[in-house]
Amino acid sequence: MEWYAAYCTVVQAPPPTNLVQNIPVSPPLYTYGPQPTVGVLESPVSPPMLYASVLQPAAGNAVDAQPQPIPTPIDIQPQPALTPVNTKNPINVQPQSNPTPTAVACNFLCVSGFHCESGECVSDTTSQGDSQGISPAPTLEDYVAQIQSEVKTLIENDPALAPKFLRMAFHDCVGGCDGCIDLANSFSNGLLIPIQALDPVVSKYANAKNISRADVWAIAAMTSADLSQKGSSRVDFTFSWIGRRNCEDTNVQCFNANNEAVPCTATQGPHRVLPNASLLTSDLLQYFRNEFGFSASQVVALMGVHAMGKAHRVFSGYDGANGWVKNPGLSNAYYQDLVGGTNGVSDSLETKVMSTDWQHVLVDNSDIPGMPNRWQWEQNGLMMLDVDMAIVRDYQGHFDSASGQALCSHLPSSSTTPACPFASATIDFVAKYKNDEIQWLIDFKEVFSAMLVHGYDASATCDGLCVLP
16 A cells, blocks of 8 residues: 655746836746655645736947837737736735745654654644644654554464564574565575565654664564463563664675675675574574573573474475464463473473474475475474474484484484483473463563664663663
């Protein structure tokens, strides 16, 4: 839907000088100025009638100059009475009304309940007789609420967008949240869908109160998390920080994976190193510690977001059409089949280890050009990646890096294949979140909020909605 209309700005020609006779000339002349991209349609101002001048002879050499007759009333056809313009003769001079002021466009869309007026958004309900003569402008909170409302509508129309907005936010915030993702990186396959879904929202609200594309993406992610909670356990995913900078506005050159300079755009942003889906426990923890400064418990809490998603071979090579859990949504279901027991951390290690059995299975992608085969864990039609299993099993020394195959089994078996060692640094956090959903939601909100301000100083206390320094 187009939200734009153009101004027609009238430029009035200046009146002539040295008038002796005023003769109307045919039709009024209009000069149209440049058209702003956003605004309300205005009718052009009708200009006054323009006049031609009959001049006195020019001064010159009296010998050479031919005498020029001055027109007399006999030479001029009778004319209707005219209103003199810019004459020094005060007789019959009509008072001139003030010209209609040139409208100034708003370079963003005003939120619901406001309209553009002189380059600012003002309330529709403000009385024209306001003694102050100033209408209240929409606040930053108004704009964020409007963006959240539009994101909610997008998700209601297409629920599959919610996990895509969450994934997009993670890929954006690796290296710092800047509203730019390098889609040439195969790890980001499929993210053009959420980027394009948010483009109309970005077009409407970017530049309003210094809101950036990166802010809109972050708002979409937080709104998705809030709307995707399952069951009776819920927390309020409040959006707190605004003021992220798009990559093209940072004055830093963007480079692709080959270290070649490229334009900084939403889909061709700087190349960032994303975590591999086959990371071992120590590699997983090191990546998030180096990139975000997250602890082991924060990494385990963040991983639970996989309960939202599904995997598609055409994008990633992984076959997870049914997703990680039976009923995708933001819940602690992700942890249910990773560990055994019902008492959380207090369960014995033997109990925690005895979870649902998972099998390491090869996914054949030979029918997809350029897509390598993948190894993934499966049980009852559900999937887990190696990096998911890494929070309960440590494959160090039991992993073929060349083929990607685990050389151990998830549970002890009677075969000669040894059982995979448990991941001592993280398995207790998995057990904790399996048996306490509200605690997981609280911890997930904290780490997810920290991720959404990665690259910025958000150390100050923020009560409500705050602007990043």
